[in-house]
Amino acid sequence: MPDLPPPPDGSPLRVTVDLNRCQAYAQCCYAAPEHFVLHGREALFYDPAPSASDRLSIERARVSCPVQAIRVEDPERQGR
């Protein structure tokens, strides 16, 4: 079996947050409020599959995290 086919156009971004590392500083929540939300005092809830059209705000969130806990795969920029 060959490599998996490339993701179709318009497929979502892929996001994970290392929640061991995350310290609930909430910078991501300011950068991309529609995709990162704090529940309670420090439970970060995030959207693991945001739309590719939101890549700018997701990228802002990723770089604003003071502990670099956010990882993103952009299907348009990365092969597998």
Place this chain on the structure above:
Amino acid sequence: MKNINAEGHAVVVGASLAGLRGAEALRRAGFAGRLTLIGDEPDRPYDRPPLSKAVLTGDIAPEATTLPNLHALDAEWRLGVAAIGLDREAREVRLADGATLSYDRLLIATGSRARPWSNPTEAGLAGVHTLRGRGDAAALRRALAAGPKRVLIIGAGFIGCEVAASCRALECAVTLIDPGPAPLARILGQPVGEIVAALHRALGVDLRSRTKVARLIGNETGQVVRANLDDGSEVETDLVVVALGAVRNTEWLSGSGLDAGPGGVVCDEAGYALDTEGRPDGAIAAAGDVARFPHPLYDGRPVSLEHWGHAVAQGEHAGRLLAGAATGAAYAEMPAFWSSQGGVTIKSVGLTEGADAMVFAQGSPKEGRFVVVYGAKGRCIAALSFDSGRWLPAYAELIAAHAPFPPIRVGVDLHGLAVLQPGFPEEWTSS
């Protein structure tokens, strides 16, 4: 000298978190040969922690949990097919579809699966679930969305507690049953277990500690309707979640000559798999839930860790090792996990096993936020936070340094604080 990374065939068995991060690390370390990932699930690697949390509450779809790929893999994927055998002499992995794959380096990352309910007939009743994979979470989500009369959760470990909290977020009636004195007491000790118990009672969970389910009873259509408990009482339920921990996926290695069994795939300090004579196989490494390895922080005691961060760190370590890029240092990542239940974030660093004392080092249970430090033989071995995660890195440093217990000078001076007994319950079998 020949560049070992110019060619060859790296095979990764288990296409989940540890396998994916391991494969990426092989590539990142310069491995340019063939790379194959074998996974018995049909899906591209996905993340499991949301499955007991936001997926159950319906906040995210099960399919949304696909993991990001962080480095170009240029891999061949064999998904939906299990590895069923390993021949180390021929250096071949046998697959369930009849194919064999030869390897010159192999990463074992087959993780673990949910331990099933001990009675297979009862486990087969409609409405009885376990939770490990995306399909399990989708099925449980559907059952919860249909408005069950009462959810019965068997086992108050992390997954049982998280499922209970998710059910309460959906306003489902929940009974949570565990043979221990308090939820999570086996890992966190009794004083913290009692705080977890209070949290769940405040959420409206009907918590029954020191209780076991004796039987699950079905009706004439094979739908579960009731559980009989060992204290003689009954619980009416139409949805049961069996959360009795995990079983490591090592059966496919039987006959391989590797030291692999229910305790995991035994590895040496470097991360190579050991054979039954205790000799490392320099072509094979293991990582994640399935691996058992001597932890340098804990006097080389063999441990297996079922934590997300460990699957990432050990997967990456094993990938570098198989690419010949490891520094030679033992894998010594500080154990760490998080859990969120009922809006509270519980985080831990280190390992509590063997603790003979504990202190509430900061905050207090009354405020709902605190840090507990665990000690053994006068040294700090673990720390736990409730909604106070920012303090943990400082305690991780104390643990790494084997600092004296009770700890001093993290934020406040702790001399004079009450040192408590962790009171771990006796080990019980969760059958």
